[in-house]
Amino acid sequence: MGRRRRRLPLRARIAWHGLVRRPPAYRAAPAHIEAVLIAHNLLLGDTLMLTPLLARLRRLHPAARLVMTCPPALLPLYESRPFGLIAVPFDPRDPQSLARARAYGPFDLGIVPGESRHGWFARAAGARWVRGYRGGALYYRASLDEALLMPAALQPLPDMMAALAGPPAGDDGERFDPADWPAPASGRFVPPDGPFAVLHLGAGSPLKYWPAPNWRALAAALAARGLQVLLSAGPGQEDLARAVNAAGRYQDLSGRLSLADMWHMLAQARVLVSLDTGIAHLARITQTPAVVLFGPGQAALYGAVAFFRDTPFRTVTVATIPCRNERLLFERERPWIQTCVRAPRDCAFDARCSKTIPVAAVIAATDEVLENSRRG
Numbered sequence: 001m002g003r004r005r006r007r008l009p010l011r012a013r014i015a016w017h018g019l020v021r022r023p024p025a026y027r028a029a030p031a032h033i034e035a036v037l038i039a040h041n042l043l044l045g046d047t048l049m050l051t052p053l054l055a056r057l058r059r060l061h062p063a064a065r066l067v068m069t070c071p072p073a074l075l076p077l078y079e080s081r082p083f084g085l086i087a088v089p090f091d092p093r094d095p096q097s098l099a100r101a102r103a104y105g106p107f108d109l110g111i112v113p114g115e116s117r118h119g120w121f122a123r124a125a126g127a128r129w130v131r132g133y134r135g136g137a138l139y140y141r142a143s144l145d146e147a148l149l150m151p152a153a154l155q156p157l158p159d160m161m162a163a164l165a166g167p168p169a170g171d172d173g174e175r176f177d178p179a180d181w182p183a184p185a186s187g188r189f190v191p192p193d194g195p196f197a198v199l200h201l202g203a204g205s206p207l208k209y210w211p212a213p214n215w216r217a218l219a220a221a222l223a224a225r226g227l228q229v230l231l232s233a234g235p236g237q238e239d240l241a242r243a244v245n246a247a248g249r250y251q252d253l254s255g256r257l258s259l260a261d262m263w264h265m266l267a268q269a270r271v272l273v274s275l276d277t278g279i280a281h282l283a284r285i286t287q288t289p290a291v292v293l294f295g296p297g298q299a300a301l302y303g304a305v306a307f308f309r310d311t312p313f314r315t316v317t318v319a320t321i322p323c324r325n326e327r328l329l330f331e332r333e334r335p336w337i338q339t340c341v342r343a344p345r346d347c348a349f350d351a352r353c354s355k356t357i358p359v360a361a362v363i364a365a366t367d368e369v370l371e372n373s374r375r376g
Contacts, residue, residue: 010095029129029146030108033061037107038068039122040114041090043204044259044278045302047074048285050113051082051181052162052174052307057111058083059169067104069097069121076260077282082181101125111164112144114330119143131164135332150329154336156305157329176308178287187261191268192230192251197222197366198265200274201240201254202233206344207351208275208295212243217359218273219250222366227270232257232279271370273362275354276302284308289373291316291365295354296324296340312372314365321353 036057038050047070057066069090070078078087088100102125110127112119116136120143123130134147141147151160168174199215199222219229231241233254241254257265262279266272267286274280274290276297283290287310292303294317303315327337340353 010092010097029131033064033108035065035105035107035109036061036067037101037105037110037122037125037127038066039090039101039110039112039118039125039127040069041071041092041118042114043071044074045276045281046114046157047071048278048281049158049302050161051176051285052158052305053111053113053165054083054085055174055176055180055307056162056165056168058180059174060166064108065104067101067107069101069118074259076184076258077263077285079184080182098124113161113164116140116144116331133160133164133330133332135330137331150332150334151336154300156303157301158305158307162307174307175310176284178285181285183267183286184260184263186264187258189253189257189261189265191265192228194228195226195270196228196230196268198230198232198269198272198274199244200232200272200277200279201244202237203275203277205296207340207342207347208277208293208297208354209240209351210275210293210295210357211355212240214357214359214362215244218362218366219244221363222271223249225367225370230265230269232262232265270373271366273366284311284313287311289313289369291362291369293317293354293357293362295351295357296342298324298337298339301329301337301339312369314369316357316361316365318353318356323347323349324353 066084067086070087072089072091075087075089086104090097105126107127110122110130112122112132116132117140119130119132123143129145130143131146132144133150222229229250231245231250231252231254233240235255238254241252245252263286266283266288269288272283272288272290274292276292276294280290280292289312291314294315299315299317304313324338324340326339326341327333329337
């Protein structure tokens with residue numbers, strides 16, 4: 001039987017440990033927390049928005065062991081163990097993902113910041129009490145011992161994540177301290193001579209793309225202000241940079257940099273201008289002044305947050321877009337959510353939420369961020 005279980009896929013292993021071998025149900029949350037598991041399989045941006053949650057957990061439980069599942073591609077950002085966190089690789093196709101998490105258990109508390117289905121993973125990994133937000137399919141939310149109500153009014157997503165740790169410790173205001181997150185090992189990025197700006201052209205959905213002529217106008221404006229311009233995009237998105245850089249005026253790093261390289265590039269940049277994507281949230285960790293363009297996404301939900309108030313951060317969006325009308329967040333519906341997660345084939349409006357963001361508004365926001373920045 002033992003040999004057969006080792007060959008089981010991840011879902012079967014979760015069922016075995018979470019249901020067959022689950023500990024007796026607790027009637028109340030544990031009073032003393034020695035180990036916490038944060039169970040998720042979020043993308044880069046959402047994972048980085050867990051930073052206020054990590055900070056609050058560390059403040060509330062200074063001696064606790066903090067463990068978080070993490071997509072393997074994101075692990076280099078967590079190798080320096082921010083907030084004392086242990087990041088363990090999670091891949092839903094890898095049956096060993098559960099064993100890796102269980103090796104650090106058992107856990108007094110499991111936190112599920114995304115879809116409720118990861119509550120079963122937390123329980124199977126040895127979490128005695130599992131907390132998440134109410135909602136989702138019944139067979140998923142049944143994994144939660146404690147289901148919090150989602151806010152009745154709009155809150156930035158990082159604040160909602162932090163609330164899963166419990167109330168804030170003290171009333172002096174929580175804020176990001178760069179000392180809590182040491183930089184990863186330096187990689188291949190070599191900065192240019194002189195101050196520079198980074199334009200990150202790529203995103204997870206083509207509906208977020210900003211037209212190449214707009215980027216060219218912005219790049220020319222930044223060059224006129226004495227900044228060298230570096231173009232960035234993810235692997236497979238090199239054509240975006242080529243369309244902007246047809247004349248070869250700017251340094252094109254698209255598809256060439258790892259996440260650790262991106263960290264070091266952003267940490268030295270005077271400003272980042274980015275689409276609504278994970279790199280924009282990485283700029284908060286590196287304390288890089290940023291201007292972020294929101295098309296399908298909701299700027300008030302994913303944009304500025306008090307925890308990162310020491311880093312200049314501006315959002316630019318077109319507010320009145322009727323097709324930004326979907327109400328789901330991690331399979332939970334709330335009336336204050338205004339977003340769009342349609343695939344390009346389902347968009348009948350030619351991505352006007354992104355394409356109609358004015359160049360002048362982006363240049364003005366960039367000038368404001370540069371003026372307010374405390375960077376040299």
